[in-house]
Amino acid sequence: MTALPVLCIKNDGSPTRAxxxxxxxxxxxxxxxxxxxxxxGTxxxxxxxxxxxxxxxxxxGWRMAEHHDGGGGWGFHAYGDIRNDTKFWVRIINQPANCWNP
Structure with a gap:
C-alpha cells in the first residue's frame, strides 16, 4: 500500500558527461x-x-529503472533532475524483491 514515485529511465544513447x-x-x-x-506498490x-x-x-522508450542499470548495482549516473530526499520504486532482476513477486 506504500505510495512512492516510480523511477523511470530512458536509455537513449546519451554520451557520458565529461x-x-x-x-x-x-x-x-x-x-x-x-x-x-x-x-x-499494489x-x-x-x-x-x-x-x-x-x-x-x-x-x-521509457521503462521502470532496474537496480543493475549502469553496471553492478547500488548506484548509477544519468541525465535528469530528481529529488534526493525521497525513496522510489525500482525493480531488480535477480531476486524476488519486486512488488509483483509473491
Missing amino acids: GLYTDFYSGWVHGHIATTQPIP WLSSQATADQICVNYFGT
Missing part, C-alpha cells in the same frame, strides 16, 4: 531518468505494468 567518474557500482546509463507521482502488478506507467508519464 569528467564523470564511473565504476562497476556507479556506472553511466546512457540516458535520462525521471520520477512519476507517488504510486501505491499498482505494480508486473514489470510490464510498471514499464507502462513510465510510458504513460513520459512517452515511448
Whole structure:
C-alpha cells in the first residue's frame, strides 16, 4: 500500500558527461531518468505494468529503472533532475524483491 514515485529511465544513447567518474557500482546509463507521482506498490502488478506507467508519464522508450542499470548495482549516473530526499520504486532482476513477486 506504500505510495512512492516510480523511477523511470530512458536509455537513449546519451554520451557520458565529461569528467564523470564511473565504476562497476556507479556506472553511466546512457540516458535520462525521471520520477512519476507517488504510486501505491499494489499498482505494480508486473514489470510490464510498471514499464507502462513510465510510458504513460513520459512517452515511448521509457521503462521502470532496474537496480543493475549502469553496471553492478547500488548506484548509477544519468541525465535528469530528481529529488534526493525521497525513496522510489525500482525493480531488480535477480531476486524476488519486486512488488509483483509473491
